[in-house]
Amino acid sequence: MEPHGDLNPDTDDLPLRANTNHILVRHYVLDMTVHFDSRVISSSVVLFLEPGSGVRTKAGAGDDIGHGTGDGAGTTDAGGSQERFASGFQQVDAIEDDTKGLEKVHGVEERDKAEFQVVADTDNIQSSHLWLTTNDSDFTLVLDCCDLDVSKVEELDITSVSAMLGLQPSERSEVYSLNPQAALIQRLISMPSSQWRQKHQLFSLCSRAPGAQDGSSLHFHRDKWSLQVRKKGVTSPQDFPRAVRICYETRPTGGSVRWTKDQDNRVCVYTAGSPINNRALFPCQEPPVAMSTWQATVRAPSECVVLMSGEEQAVPTEDGDTHFFIWNYYVTMAMPASTFTLAVGHWHQVTAEIPPALESGVRDRTDCDKTAKPRAGCGEWAEAGVASGLGSSSSEVVKGSPLQTGSGDQTTRSDSAFCFSTLEDAGLSVTDYSGMVDDSISCSHADYPCRFTEWSAWSQRVIPHRVFSPVCLLQKAQIGVLKLLPRCLAAAHAVLGVHPFPRLDVLIVPAGFSSLGMASPHIIFLSQSVLCAGNPGSGDKGLSLCGSRICHEIAHSWFGLVIGARDWTEEWISEGFATCLEDIIWAQAQKLSLQETTEQFDLKALLRWRRLSDELQNSREELQVLRPNMEKTGQVSNSGSSTVKHALNPEKTFMQVHYLKGYFLLRFLASQVGEQQFIDFFRLFVKKYHGQLILSQDFLQMLLITFPDMERKGLTLGAIYADWLDRPGIPKWLYERSAVWSQARLVEEVKAEVVKWILLSRSHQGKGRKRKRIEPKVNYKELTSDQLVMLLELLLEESELSVASLCALQRTYSLQNQDAEVRHRWCELVVKHAYAQAYGDVEHFLVHDQAMGVYLYGELMVQEDAEQQAVARRCLSLVQEEMDQSARRVVEEMVL
Ligand SMILES: [Zn+2]
Secondary structure, three states: OOOOOOOOHHHHOEEEOOOOOOEEEEEEEEEEEEEOOOOEEEEEEEEEEEEOOOOOOOOOOOOOEOOOOOOOHHHOOOOOOHHHHOOHHHHHHHHHHHHOOOOOOOOOOOOOOOOOOOOOOHHHOEEOOOHHHOOOOOOEEEEEOOOEEEEEEEEEOHHHOHHHHOOOOOOHHHHHOOOHHHHHHHHHHHOOHHHHHHHHHHHHHHHOOOEOOOHHHEEEEEOOOEEEEEEOOOOOHHHOOOEEEEEEEEOOOOOOEEEEEOOOOOEEEEEOOOOOOOOOOOOEOOOOOOOEEEEEEEEEEOOOEEEEOOOOOOOOEEOOOOOEEEEEEEEEEEEOHHHOOEEEEOOEEOOOOOOHHHHHHHHHHOOOOHHHOOOOOHHHOOOOOOOOOOOOOHHHOOOOOOOOOOOOOOOOOOHHHHHOHHHHOHHHHOOOOOHHHHOOOOOOOOOOOOHHHOHHHHOOOOOOEEEEEOHHHHHHHHHHHHHHHHHHHHHHHHHHOOOOOOOEEEEEOOOOOOOOEEEEOOEEEEOHHHOOOOOHHHOOOOOHHHHHHHHHHHHOOOEOOOEEEOOOOOOHHHHHHHHHHHHHHHHHHOOOOHHHHHHHHHHHHHHHHHHHHHHHHOOOHHHHOOOOOHHHOOOEOOOOOEEEOOOOOHHHHOOOHHHHHHHHHHHHHHHHHOHHHHHHHHHHHHHHHOOEEEOHHHHHHHHHHHOOHHHHOOOOHHHHHHHHHOOOOOOHHHHHHHHHHOOOHHHHHHHHHHHHHHHHHHHHOOOOOOHHHHOOOOOOOOOOHHHHHHHHHHHHOOOOOOHHHHHHHHHHHOHHHOOHHHHHHHHHHHHHOOOHHHHHHHHHHHHHOOOOOHHHHHHHHHOOOHHHHHHHHHHHHHHHHHOOHHHHHHHHHHHO
């Protein structure tokens, strides 16, 4: 990994500009139409706003202050806090515009062009024509936004919605009795979550209200990172409109959505899990403290399926005779806007039995051979002749599951059969944490219908789940994901307790997706690289990558989603925890004995240790720190804005330090308090903090209080920060432990095999071509996938390996049929020893495992071997178009 010398804080740090301390979005109503021909989503979003609980204005506005608005929108007290705003918000906005070097909000576009060349491309600047008539004493609503074309921003006339007029005044709303619009919205926002259905209906009605009489009253201005809205003459958030509609279109190359083709060569679009999150999908408040609910209507071509984070499986309805279907989704639990996830494409639901009509298609396309695809000039979006699963029969879509509250609809077909197919696995029904409900959970989060307080949710070990994939991967997705998913869900329930979300969809995303998986509320994206490469008949063997990755993403439901990081620089809070829990949950899913579990943990720990130490040796120190803002972590400016350190740095995208060092910190803590005690503590922690955002200290402090022995041993908060979170490099404990792991039983087994292979390789040397006679008959031990990874890594340390031994290696372990982690090491070995016979394996990997192949390109180029460089160029040209943008940039730099 080559350090990028020209680190530029203006481009490496992601700005979060929304002024969430002044005003908060409490609910979004989105109305989106997906146009595949133009690669555009045309959309409107209605924001329902509430003035913030106030800035703790200190002398000298612009200084950094404490932690924003607390843990969520629900904690805001909309009442009497006007005074506390003072005039802080105007000053802060001005200061931020100066310091960021962004165009002044009231500036003239042309004038500063040269000066801001680096940051502001003029394409990106947009304003309503009356923007200049507003001025700095007017209050500005700042939304995070980029790559969107905004056509209109308007205030809505809620008084025209007759259903709203019947709303009972709530006590707090009367503060605003001077302004009927504000009073109505406040009543709506304040409705208790028990009435969420009525509430959503009203939000929906309001979102369609006409613009306010003085329709042109809202003026907007867009710069590179934000959309700013003002109402002329309105100087405080209290007087700002509470319901605002923004009409806009996404841009085809916008960073939040990826327009691409799936493995069947059919068009699709999905939220890309980009570092800029959803701000190129809809203007929003990105800071995690701005938690809100949403509902969305998505119009898409009738043959497409629309998957989204939403609490119920949507049932599409026809949109007149437009050949579009309408899908409605919603959430009742307030979450950061970054967790909103959408995928629209021609995917099919994976069922226990694949329909024969599709099966023949599967057989023909099993290899998904990319080289056979029409390439270049992909603008035509030609549709492949694959039978459609949806449009023709919407029965593929399942109506609300019987277990979901309030969905009184009859279910279509025998849905429950596949939703709960796995309960036939009798072993799954043993664990029952019903006892935990008796401790009467008192939720500390904002008001939402919480599963932690529902008896029926606690007893639900496996939540309703579906798997979607392109046709050519249906079979692999069935053998791997569909089979493992219920086991992993039940195991997660056994380890962590109630599932925070009522349902789950899993989608096998296009090959260009840049990571192995991504978790969002109600939906997980999985890379095709985790699907098993082996034969259908090989049982559980070869499923460990798939299983542990599913467990990792499921663990995010608790750590990352229902408990989120308040400061995004503390990525370890979600990734370290999920990495730690993936082992625990996967061991549970496999029903391993205690000893087997320990052995597997030790081997995994050693593999991760090797990876971490390798990464730390090859990366810049400032990127190795888990809490880069240290004691300033979680702090925001008076307005609520901040920047996320290194978030846009492409080098960081490919680093794993947050996963690995975070995981080791948790292993370390587990070693101090005891394995089972640590898991019990996780459950306790989840009970206390679900529905909230946390900082490192929330977890560590509660741990230190729960286990007071730790502090007696000198393990203080300060010591943990110093050793693990605030410094680069490797903590001492880790050095010591790794020596122990490297002598674990499973590792010793591997070492014994390595010796055999080295001896074999040496026996070929100097023996000319006569190896046939001489080659000794060796009995090789069967190894697990993790052991094979270890074996290949150790062999990679050898400077020479004979061609014959490489050939035998490939044959003995059938390496081309192993999981992607094993194949990755195999490819490295092939490249290192220029084993040309297996270049096909390398090409296959680079084309089909794009989430993992980035550095393999570097290895192909660095050897200066013409044949290898040709392989790299050929593969890049094959997949360039579909590659993830940041991966593509990194690879092109290496190859071209
Ligand atoms: Zn709760």
